[in-house]
Amino acid sequence: MYVRNPDGSLMVNTIYNRPIYDYGDGKDYGNGLMNYARSPQGNPAGDLVYNREDYLADVFDGKWYAILTPIEGLTLTGTIGYHVDNTRIHYSHNRLYGASASYGGQNIQIQQRTRSLQYQGIASYQRTFGDVHNMDLMVGYESQGLQIEQVQAAGQNLYNPDNWTVNNTIDQRNGYGYQSNLVHRGIFARAKYNFDGRYFFMASFRRDASSRFHPDHRWGNFWSVSGAWDVAKEKFMQDQRTWLDMLKYRISFGQNGNDAIGTRYLAYADQYQITGADGIFSDGTLAYKGNPNITWETSNSFDTGFDFSFWQGKLSGSIEYFQRQTSDMLFNVPVAPSNGYTSVPMNVGSMRNNGVEIDLNYRVFNTKNITWDLNANITFQGNKVLKLEKTLLDEEGKWLSGSRIFREGESMYQLYLVKWAGVDSETGWAQYWAKDADGNEYATPNANEAYNTNRQSTGNLMPKAYGGFGTSLNIYGFDISASFAYQFGGKVMDTGYQHLLGSGTSGLGNAWHKDILNAWTPDNINTDVPRLATAAQYSYGSYTCDRWLTSSNYLSLNNVTVGYNIPEKLLGKLGLSTLRVYFAGENLALWSKRKGLDPRQGYTSSENYTYSPIRTLSGGLQVTF
Template identity: 40%
Template sequence: YIRDGEGNVMYNEDGIKLYDYGNGDNAGMERSLFTNSNALSESRLNKQESEGNAFNGTAYFDVTFLKDFKFTFNAGVTLDEARSTIYYNPYFGQFVSEEGLLQKGHQRQLEYNTQQILNYTKQIGTHNINVMAGHEYYNSVVSVLSAGKSHMLTDDNDELAGAIIDKQSAASYRTEYNNEGYFARVMYDYENKYFFSASYRRDASSRFHTDHRWGNFWSLGGAWIISREGFMAGTEKWLDNLKLKASIGSQGNDNIGDFRYTDTYSINNANGEVSTVFKDKGSENITWETNSNFNAGVEFSFRQGLVSGGIEYFLRKTTDMLLAFPVPPSKGYSSYYANVGDMRNSGIEIELNFTPIRRENLVWDINLNMTHLRNKITMLPPERRNKQVEGYYGYVSGTSFYGEGLPMYTFYMKKYAGVSEDGKSMWYMDETDGKGNPTGKRVTTTEFAKASDYLCGDPIPDLYGGFGTSFSYRGFDLSVAFTYQIGGLAYDSGYAAAMYSPA
């Protein structure tokens, strides 16, 4: 608050406490950061709220015919609407000169999904067969409307009719996304011990150009329940289940937003005439990002569930990664989406469960899971390798360097070098000779702008997971869960911004 010479909070002519906005009103005191703002007044005098409604509905029917065939039709619809209000008070802050600001918004999202599935199920002795084929279609339509006005009559009328100056910010737009796919699957097991499955999908996404819209994805899997073999006889007293499993397959990703395959423009007012202004650069050749996965592991359970869990090795190869590729601002745009290369993730997952007490009315469970992950970019096409950093070839995007042989999102920024003898912060920089050529040596500087950028590690931890415990007694239950991470780096940009010298 703004206080008088005796430390008392001061009030304005309307009887409202005066807040310190760091703009000189408080005895001439100014802030170099967050000027004309006050978190307390914003939480008390401003508001951001929304109200809405949602509807979810599903329907289906089954038709069984020829004894072993069943046709299923599934349909689902989701409707989500929200009406938002943003109010900035007319007394304090950045909108005092406009005597308050009101913004209204409305968003409506309608989704529906349909499936037509044909199943064939047959049991022949100890052989079990299931064959499934189907078609799926998904559609999503988002409609958005917004407007704003300033110069409010009173602060208790938060409708646009309560303000008089149109901010010329009224806008609305509509986006639509479609996804269609055909799929098939075969499942087989013998004597409930040996399991096999295979699947195939062909999907199309409206987020890609019509020439690159379809993608093909598949999977193979198998499992062997060893504990059901004859040579395991006699282990039933202490071994509940022992299973070996493995699978390999691929799946697609199109999560990049709409219209990335074409140039987009904004329609603007040019002195009363319609004009178009370039907005985003499109890339016609982008297509599905493909994730190929291999998993192999073992599941086990002992002593009627006293101890259970599993160990699994995974290897995921991502090809045709979809990322925003940066370009020089001189081109008129900052980036465009492209299939920029390949990446590999590999590691081990372990899950353990222990039930020390299992009674009729009391159950106590303890659980632990852990994942060790290693990530590496394995390939970038030549046009993406436009920079060499410390022996790696790739490109820079923001504070990350994407290079072959490096983990994804490797930090690329100025490296802190400690404090100088006179108490100033230092950073490393590449030494240059009189002609400006690098000498290969690193020196320090107290001028941040002169510091060089270096590879500074990555955010991927060496080990992460969770652990917890739960109790259940006569219908009452209590659980506690924890997550942990060992290793990995994080960059606190907010703290870094707040710590810079205002001089």
């Protein structure tokens, strides 16, 4: 991390009076040239000391509304919301060390203004007829406008190391600015009806527009219907009410629209970069390839199930079947760079998720001084790609995107990888399964050969089920609760572990996993960790393949809370209604197949550069007067 003197002490920069950090650049810091350099060069700890980043924001949020009730049951509501965020960002990259040292450092100033304005008007009418017919009607209109404006300037070669302004630079000064706008419009209506609290019906419709799409494809229509029946309230169930509190059957279907695709707010239009000099404009270069034919992505959701409660709430819960089918999925499809652009926004196909959810709550004790509850839920889920854009598919009907493979009728959560063949016990080299011209597999240390002849699908990597469970206990004023989450039955690429068993060709400054101690040697030939060597072949030792697939099962302790409520008879003299002392912990523990592996990061891979949820400990007093 640090540059040291020959006696082992830290070398200090006399200008800043701070330690000098080792950036792996091989420079001479006063004791001769460092005897090595590494790539990439950098030192995050040094950057925190010598570089500067400031984020300054002025934010305003306002909401105004008016409510009118001209006649009984009719309510008119108008709402205006306004948000503005003026953010200033200062970057000062020092002139002595790191990526900007070669040109004397760099200062960057950014001013960004984000403004949004929302209007909404709603008319609702509620009425009850004959004490059993309950009606609720609603219509409305809404508008949302978002505008982002940014100005940025940058310069190189700093004069004063403590001044972050661009005026403090003398070289390569430049600036630019842009403005982006996004507008949504929508009209909607909803009708709800229930008969005597036993039969429930609801229907809704909305029509939305997005400025991301071409005017010919800007509007989308979305609707929903639902119904429910509370069986327990029927007369023929009267004899069961001693143990049956509620038994409600429900069924629903609904649609939602999605227009999000990338960061471009005009996804349908080709966009060009202005170029030229000395008052002469050049033909603009294509900066973004639009698609005037894209339109709304639609999600169709269906679910049906039962809600129940027995024995005055001692046991309650729900069980349901759900199906989520997404059509016209929005995706920036990669294309050959020779086209002059690297991707095109498209509606590429449809996909289905379906499964069963079970949610249970059980009250173990319910007395004056003791209450103990248990809860648990589990979801079994499947996934299938239903349709893909034909232009994306090869002659075998598959679409390859990096290490991902997509095929109709199969899960989207699968990878297309080289097969690991273990370690050659004689040489210690990593081996992979390749295929010859006749389709026969053979082991080879050449991973590229295996990649070109024998990549195969991993199959569905999704967990078979996921869920959570917890408990809460209140006993004589003390309370304690805990919640857990889990999943099982899937696999994930442990890329963090892969990198920690990485190449030995440039190991200076790299970290290794302790399993590297089990690497092949002439005395340790029966191992699955390849030999350590500086030869180029070792670069295949951590090649991306199915070697790194690991169980994605996990159990996490998400929350524990402990508290105590001071008895009311002790609070009277203080003029307080309640006083509670508590301690809480969030994201306290995670148990997985390998230490450092967090399967919660994704269904296909767990990245070593993504932080897990931060563990938080807190405590305090809750007072009510």
